[in-house]
Amino acid sequence: MAIDPKFFADNRDMEVMIRGAKLMQDVLEGAAFDGIRGKMLYEVENGNEAQLEEDIRNRADTQYHPVGTCKMGTSDDAMAVVDNELKVYGVDRLRVIDASVMPKVTTGNTNAPTIMIAEKAADMIRGINTVSDK
Numbered sequence: 001m002a003i004d005p006k007f008f009a010d011n012r013d014m015e016v017m018i019r020g021a022k023l024m025q026d027v028l029e030g031a032a033f034d035g036i037r038g039k040m041l042y043e044v045e046n047g048n049e050a051q052l053e054e055d056i057r058n059r060a061d062t063q064y065h066p067v068g069t070c071k072m073g074t075s076d077d078a079m080a081v082v083d084n085e086l087k088v089y090g091v092d093r094l095r096v097i098d099a100s101v102m103p104k105v106t107t108g109n110t111n112a113p114t115i116m117i118a119e120k121a122a123d124m125i126r127g128i129n130t131v132s133d134k
Contacts, residue, residue: 007060017056018049025052065110070100086121097121 008014044051073080086095099114106113
Protein backbone atom coordinates (compact mmCIF):
# COMPACT_ATOMS: atom_id res chain seq x y z
CA MET A 1 0.00 0.00 0.00
CA ALA A 2 1.47 3.35 -1.04
CA ILE A 3 -0.41 5.28 1.64
CA ASP A 4 -0.81 3.94 5.16
CA PRO A 5 -3.78 5.66 6.83
CA LYS A 6 -2.60 4.31 10.23
CA PHE A 7 -5.99 2.86 11.11
CA PHE A 8 -6.22 2.31 14.85
CA ALA A 9 -2.65 3.46 15.53
CA ASP A 10 -4.20 5.23 18.51
CA ASN A 11 -5.98 2.72 20.77
CA ARG A 12 -8.74 5.25 21.43
CA ASP A 13 -9.85 4.87 17.81
CA MET A 14 -10.51 1.15 18.30
CA GLU A 15 -12.28 1.80 21.60
CA VAL A 16 -14.68 4.18 19.83
CA MET A 17 -15.23 1.71 16.98
CA ILE A 18 -15.98 -1.13 19.38
CA ARG A 19 -18.48 0.99 21.32
CA GLY A 20 -20.22 1.98 18.10
CA ALA A 21 -20.18 -1.56 16.69
CA LYS A 22 -21.62 -2.97 19.93
CA LEU A 23 -24.41 -0.40 19.83
CA MET A 24 -25.12 -1.25 16.18
CA GLN A 25 -25.06 -4.97 16.96
CA ASP A 26 -27.51 -4.50 19.86
CA VAL A 27 -29.90 -2.61 17.58
CA LEU A 28 -29.67 -5.12 14.72
CA GLU A 29 -30.07 -8.10 17.02
CA GLY A 30 -32.92 -6.44 18.96
CA ALA A 31 -36.49 -7.71 19.06
CA ALA A 32 -37.68 -5.00 16.64
CA PHE A 33 -35.86 -6.77 13.81
CA ASP A 34 -36.82 -10.37 14.73
CA GLY A 35 -39.43 -10.65 11.98
CA ILE A 36 -37.31 -9.24 9.17
CA ARG A 37 -33.69 -9.99 10.02
CA GLY A 38 -31.91 -12.31 7.66
CA LYS A 39 -28.63 -14.11 8.14
CA MET A 40 -25.90 -11.77 9.32
CA LEU A 41 -23.12 -11.22 6.78
CA TYR A 42 -20.44 -11.02 9.44
CA GLU A 43 -21.16 -13.08 12.51
CA VAL A 44 -19.61 -11.88 15.71
CA GLU A 45 -20.83 -13.27 19.00
CA ASN A 46 -22.69 -10.46 20.78
CA GLY A 47 -20.54 -9.13 23.61
CA ASN A 48 -17.33 -10.75 22.35
CA GLU A 49 -15.03 -7.72 22.08
CA ALA A 50 -12.06 -9.77 20.81
CA GLN A 51 -14.08 -11.08 17.85
CA LEU A 52 -15.49 -7.62 17.25
CA GLU A 53 -12.04 -6.03 17.21
CA GLU A 54 -10.73 -8.70 14.83
CA ASP A 55 -13.70 -8.16 12.51
CA ILE A 56 -13.20 -4.39 12.55
CA ARG A 57 -9.48 -4.71 11.84
CA ASN A 58 -10.16 -7.13 8.96
CA ARG A 59 -12.73 -4.93 7.25
CA ALA A 60 -11.81 -1.32 8.06
CA ASP A 61 -10.97 0.93 5.14
CA THR A 62 -11.67 4.44 3.93
CA GLN A 63 -15.26 4.91 2.88
CA TYR A 64 -14.94 8.45 1.63
CA HIS A 65 -12.49 9.96 -0.77
CA PRO A 66 -9.62 11.55 1.15
CA VAL A 67 -9.24 15.27 0.57
CA GLY A 68 -7.11 18.11 1.90
CA THR A 69 -3.61 16.71 1.47
CA CYS A 70 -2.72 19.76 -0.68
CA LYS A 71 -5.00 22.27 1.01
CA MET A 72 -5.85 25.50 -0.75
CA GLY A 73 -5.30 28.55 1.39
CA THR A 74 -3.55 31.86 1.80
CA SER A 75 0.21 32.17 1.90
CA ASP A 76 0.12 32.90 5.63
CA ASP A 77 -1.57 29.52 6.33
CA ALA A 78 1.22 27.09 7.24
CA MET A 79 -0.95 24.14 6.18
CA ALA A 80 -1.82 25.54 2.72
CA VAL A 81 -0.06 23.99 -0.27
CA VAL A 82 -1.77 25.83 -3.14
CA ASP A 83 -3.15 29.32 -3.68
CA ASN A 84 -6.57 30.24 -5.09
CA GLU A 85 -5.29 29.53 -8.60
CA LEU A 86 -4.17 26.05 -7.52
CA LYS A 87 -0.50 27.00 -7.91
CA VAL A 88 1.85 25.24 -5.49
CA TYR A 89 3.57 27.65 -3.14
CA GLY A 90 7.31 27.81 -3.80
CA VAL A 91 7.24 25.74 -7.01
CA ASP A 92 7.05 27.42 -10.40
CA ARG A 93 4.69 26.11 -13.09
CA LEU A 94 3.04 23.45 -10.93
CA ARG A 95 -0.63 23.25 -10.01
CA VAL A 96 -2.60 20.65 -8.09
CA ILE A 97 -5.99 20.00 -9.65
CA ASP A 98 -7.90 17.36 -7.72
CA ALA A 99 -9.82 16.79 -4.48
CA SER A 100 -6.67 17.19 -2.42
CA VAL A 101 -6.98 21.00 -2.66
CA MET A 102 -10.26 20.97 -0.72
CA PRO A 103 -9.49 22.34 2.75
CA LYS A 104 -12.24 20.11 4.20
CA VAL A 105 -14.24 17.14 2.94
CA THR A 106 -17.61 18.07 1.48
CA THR A 107 -20.79 16.74 3.06
CA GLY A 108 -21.63 14.83 -0.12
CA ASN A 109 -19.75 12.78 -2.66
CA THR A 110 -16.55 14.48 -3.80
CA ASN A 111 -17.04 13.68 -7.50
CA ALA A 112 -19.00 16.81 -8.51
CA PRO A 113 -16.80 19.27 -6.57
CA THR A 114 -13.71 17.63 -8.08
CA ILE A 115 -15.13 18.07 -11.58
CA MET A 116 -15.86 21.72 -10.75
CA ILE A 117 -12.28 22.21 -9.55
CA ALA A 118 -10.95 20.72 -12.79
CA GLU A 119 -13.29 22.82 -14.95
CA LYS A 120 -12.32 26.01 -13.09
CA ALA A 121 -8.63 25.13 -13.33
CA ALA A 122 -8.93 24.53 -17.07
CA ASP A 123 -10.50 27.97 -17.46
CA MET A 124 -7.75 29.58 -15.33
CA ILE A 125 -5.03 27.89 -17.39
CA ARG A 126 -6.69 29.04 -20.62
CA GLY A 127 -7.00 32.55 -19.17
CA ILE A 128 -10.80 32.65 -19.15
CA ASN A 129 -12.53 34.69 -16.44
CA THR A 130 -15.41 32.34 -15.69
CA VAL A 131 -17.54 35.12 -14.21
CA SER A 132 -17.40 37.74 -16.95
CA ASP A 133 -16.18 35.91 -20.10
CA LYS A 134 -18.98 33.33 -20.41
